[in-house]
Amino acid sequence: MKFTIDKHEKYVTIQPHVEVLDGDSAPKIKAEFVLRNSGGQSNIVLDLSHVKDADSSGLRIGLLAHRMCKTAGGVFILACANQRIKNLISVCKLDGVFTIAPNTAEAEDMIFSKEIERDLRGAAEEG
Structure with missing residues (x-):
């Protein structure tokens, strides 16, 4: 299975090149998540x-x-x-769990907002 990994300063993007995320492709992506997370990517x-x-x-x-x-x-x-995946997430009642962005640019904005919020909270706790 192929996938693209795009590393950035504050995050990593993993893009699987498969049509279906299923029992065949999931373990390979899971291994990549574990590798990135244990390597310090939060x-x-x-x-x-x-x-x-x-x-x-x-x-x-x-x-x-x-x-x-x-x-x-x-x-x-x-x-x-896509809408099919969003519907599956909704049917499984996971729409309150997952953060979903329409595109990677929005995802990046969400991450930077979260990082700024965390930095501000840390500064407020110190002061």
Whole structure:
């Protein structure tokens, strides 16, 4: 399975090049999440622009990434999800769990907003 990894200063974007996030592709993406998170990345964007559908395995790796990022003080964002995937997330009642951005630029804005908020909170606690 192919995927693109785009590292930035404050986050990493992982873009799978598969049509379906399922039991075949999910373990490979999960391994990448774990590698990036254990390497110090607390903010991860999963770019779904190539993905047309997902199953429960795909949703589970998203939940894992969400949990890892949250534990590390970061954020996990799904970007470029099509309507079919958004409907699946909604049907599974996970729309309150996942942060969804229409595109990677919005995801980046969300991450930088979160980072600024965290920095301001830290400064207020010190002062």
